[in-house]
Amino acid sequence: MQHGIYYAYWEREWSGDYLHYIEKVADLGFDILEIAAGPLPEYTPAQLSELRECAQAHGIRLTVGYGPAPENNIASADPKVREHALAFYEDLFQRMEKIGATLIGGALYSCWPIDYSKPVDKKGDWERGIEGVARLGRIGMDWGIETIGMEVLNRFENHVLNTAREGAAFVQSVRQLESRATNIKVMLDTFHMNIEEQSIGNAIRTAGDLLGHFHTGECNRMVPGQGRTPWREIHDALADIGYDGTVVMEPFVIPGGTVGRDIRIWRDLVENISEEALDKDAEEALRFQRYMLG
Ligand SMILES: [Mn+2]
Numbered sequence: 001m002q003h004g005i006y007y008a009y010w011e012r013e014w015s016g017d018y019l020h021y022i023e024k025v026a027d028l029g030f031d032i033l034e035i036a037a038g039p040l041p042e043y044t045p046a047q048l049s050e051l052r053e054c055a056q057a058h059g060i061r062l063t064v065g066y067g068p069a070p071e072n073n074i075a076s077a078d079p080k081v082r083e084h085a086l087a088f089y090e091d092l093f094q095r096m097e098k099i100g101a102t103l104i105g106g107a108l109y110s111c112w113p114i115d116y117s118k119p120v121d122k123k124g125d126w127e128r129g130i131e132g133v134a135r136l137g138r139i140g141m142d143w144g145i146e147t148i149g150m151e152v153l154n155r156f157e158n159h160v161l162n163t164a165r166e167g168a169a170f171v172q173s174v175r176q177l178e179s180r181a182t183n184i185k186v187m188l189d190t191f192h193m194n195i196e197e198q199s200i201g202n203a204i205r206t207a208g209d210l211l212g213h214f215h216t217g218e219c220n221r222m223v224p225g226q227g228r229t230p231w232r233e234i235h236d237a238l239a240d241i242g243y244d245g246t247v248v249m250e251p252f253v254i255p256g257g258t259v260g261r262d263i264r265i266w267r268d269l270v271e272n273i274s275e276e277a278l279d280k281d282a283e284e285a286l287r288f289q290r291y292m293l294g
Pocket residue numbers: 151189215250
C-alpha cells in the first residue's frame with residue numbers, strides 16, 4: 001500500500017508549486033504526491049522534465065487528480081465537446097508519461113462540479129460516458145497510463161456515479177465495450193461514501209478487484225483520524241479484497257479561493273491554519289493511516 005496526499009490541502013487554487021510540495025511530502029514521509037491535472041497543459045517540456053526529476057530525486061510517486069472542466073466533458077451531449085475532451089486527455093496522458101505518472105482519477109466520465117441549474121440527463125450521460133471512457137482507456141494504454149480511476153462522487157457534486165455499485169457497473173460496461181481498457185477502474189473516496197453508502201465496508205467489497213485508487217478523508221474533509229469515519233471497517237474491507245494499491249488523503253480545511261468555493265469550505269476546519277500546523281496534522285494523519293489501513 002502506498003500512501004499519499006493531495007497538494008490542494010495547502011492551496012486555495014487548483015495549481016501550485018509542485019516542486020515545493022514534492023519536497024514537503026517527502027519530508028513528511030509520504031510515498032505519493034497527488035497533483036491537479038489542470039496546470040499541466042501549460043507546462044513546457046523543460047518544466048515537465050524538472051517535475052519528473054524532482055519526484056525521482058525525492059523518491060516520490062506522482063499521481064494525478066482531475067475535476068474535468070465542462071469543455072473537457074467526455075460525455076457531453078455535444079459531439080464537438082466530446083472530441084475536444086478526447087484530444088485534451090490524449091495531450092494530458094503524453095504529459096503524464098513525461099512526468100512519470102501512470103495513475104489519474106476523478107470524475108473523468110463527466111465534468112466537475114456539475115451545474116445543477118441545468119437539466120440532468122443521467123441515462124444519456126451514462127451511455128455517452130461509457131463510450132468516451134472506453135476510448136480514453138485505449139488512448140491511455142498508448143501512453144502507459146495503468147489506472148484511470150472513475151471516482152464515485154456524492155449526489156451534490158455529480159449525478160452519474162454515486163455508489164460503488166454504480167461505479168462497478170459502469171466500469172464493467174466500459175470493459176465489455178472495449179476489452180483492452182483494463183486500465184479503467186473504480187475509485188472510491190471515504191468522504192463521498194459517507195454520504196451515499198449504506199455500508200462503507202460493503203461498498204469497498206462491491207468494487208472488489210475493480211478498485212484502482214482510494215481517497216481518504218473524514219466526513220467533513222479533515223485529515224484522517226480527526227473525525228468519526230469507520231477506519232477499522234475500511235481496513236477490514238480493503239483487506240478482504242486484497243487491496244494493496246494507492247491510498248491518497250484528500251483533506252480540505254482552508255476556506256477561500258477557487259478551491260474553497262468548489263469544495264464549499266466556509267470556515268476554518270482546524271484551529272490553526274498555519275503551514276506548520278497543517279504539516280503537523282498531515283504527518284500525524286499519515287502515521288494514523290499507515291497504522292489503520294496498512
Ligand atoms: Mn476524492
